[in-house]
Amino acid sequence: MERFKRILKDRRGDAFVFILILVFFILTLSAILIEYFRMESLYQQVEYVLQRGVNTSVEYAMLDEYRRDGYVRIDSELAKEKLYKYLHESMKLDSGLNKYADKEWVYELEIKSIDATDNPPRLTLNGALKTRSIFSFLTGEVRLPFSISSVNNRIEEGGP
Amino acid sequence: MHRRHQSIGESNSLPLLFRKIISDKRGSSYFDLMIKTLVVITLMVTVMSFLSIFTTYLNLNHVCRRIVRVVELEGQVSDKAYDVFYRLKQQTGLSPEMIVEDVEYCDGQKKIQLRDTFTVTMTYSHPFTIFTPSFAPPVQIMIPMRVSITGMSEKYWKPSD
Numbered sequence: 433m434e435r436f437k438r439i440l441k442d443r444r445g446d447a448f449v450f451i452l453i454l455v456f457f458i459l460t461l462s463a464i465l466i467e468y469f470r471m472e473s474l475y476q477q478v479e480y481v482l483q484r485g486v487n488t489s490v491e492y493a494m495l496d497e498y499r500r501d502g503y504v505r506i507d508s509e510l511a512k513e514k515l516y517k518y519l520h521e522s523m524k525l526d527s528g529l530n531k532y533a534d535k536e537w538v539y540e541l542e543i544k545s546i547d548a549t550d551n552p553p554r555l556t557l558n559g560a561l562k563t564r565s566i567f568s569f570l571t572g573e574v575r576l577p578f579s580i581s582s583v584n585n586r587i588e589e590g591g592p
Numbered sequence: 593m594h595r596r597h598q599s600i601g602e603s604n605s606l607p608l609l610f611r612k613i614i615s616d617k618r619g620s621s622y623f624d625l626m627i628k629t630l631v632v633i634t635l636m637v638t639v640m641s642f643l644s645i646f647t648t649y650l651n652l653n654h655v656c657r658r659i660v661r662v663v664e665l666e667g668q669v670s671d672k673a674y675d676v677f678y679r680l681k682q683q684t685g686l687s688p689e690m691i692v693e694d695v696e697y698c699d700g701q702k703k704i705q706l707r708d709t710f711t712v713t714m715t716y717s718h719p720f721t722i723f724t725p726s727f728a729p730p731v732q733i734m735i736p737m738r739v740s741i742t743g744m745s746e747k748y749w750k751p752s753d
Contacts, residue, residue, distance in 0.1 A: 488706055488744070
C-alpha cells in the first residue's frame with residue numbers, strides 16, 4: 433500500500449505517461465475518423481449499385497404493349513424477380529445476401545420489403561446494410577438503413 | 593591631414609564593425625523569427641503545390657464518373673456522352689483521353705444492352721512544375737494518371753431498335 437502511494441506521488445517520468453496518453457488519444461481519434469469514412473464510402477457504394485439494380489429492374493419489367501398506348505405499367509412480379517437476379521448475379525451476393533471479397537465477409541443486405549406497384553410503375557427497396565467495424569467489440573454489428581426507389585414515368589406520344 | 597587620418601580610421605573599423613554586429617546577440621530572436629517564417633512559408637508552398645496533383649486526380653475521377661453515368665443512362669456511347677465530356681474538359685481545364693473498353697455492343701452498333709457492363713478509362717499526364725526560372729522554360733515532370741470506372745447499362749434495347 434505504502435509503495436503504491438509512493439509511486440502515485442512520485443513525479444518522475446510523468447512526461448512519459450502524458451505522452452503515452454496523448455498518443456493513445458490521437459490514435460483513437462484517427463481510427464474513429466478512418467473507420468467513419470470507410471463505412472460512409474461503403475454505404476454510398478452499395479446504395480449506388482442498388483439504385484442501378486432497382487432502375488434496371490423497372491426498365492426490364494416495363495410492359496411495352498401499354499407503353500405503346502401512352503400508359504406506363506410494369507409487371508411487378510417480374511421486377512422483383514429481376515431485382516433478386518441482379519443481387520445474386522451482378523452484386524455477387526450469396527443466398528443469404530452476404531457479400532464476400534476474397535473469402536472475407538464484407539457486409540450483409542437485410543431486405544425488409546420490396547414494394548412494387550404496377551401503376552405508377554414504381555419499385556421500392558427497403559432494408560439495411562449490416563457490416564462490421566473495428567469497434568464492433570463495443571457497438572456490435574452496424575446497421576445502416578436504406579430506402580431506394582425507382583419510378584418510370586416516361587410518357588410517349590399517344591394515350592387518352 | 594586631419595581628413596586623411598579620418599579615412600584611414602574608417603577603412604580599418606569596417607571589419608571590426610561587422611564583427612561587432614555578428615557577435616552582438618541583441619535582436620537575435622528577431623532574425624530567428626524571420627528565418628523560421630521563411631522556412632514555414634516555403635514548406636507551405638511546397639505542400640500546396642503537391643495538393644494540385646491530388647486535385648487533378650480527383651477532377652479526373654469526377655469527369656470519368658460523370659461520363660460513366662451518362663453512358664449508363666443513355667445505354668450507348670452517344671453524342672451526349674461526348675458533349676458532356678467536352679464540357680467537363682472545359683470546366684476542369686484537363687484534356688484527358690477517353691477509351692470505352694470491356695464492352696459488348698449489341699446489333700453491331702454502339703449500343704449497350706441493359707445490365708451489360710462497360711469500362712471507361714481516362715488517361716492524363718499532369719505537368720507538375722518544380723520551378724520556373726526567369727531565364728529558361730519551367731522545369732516540369734509529367735505525372736501519368738489513369739482512372740478506370742466500370743458501369744452498367746440501364747437502357748433496354750429492343751432487337752428492332
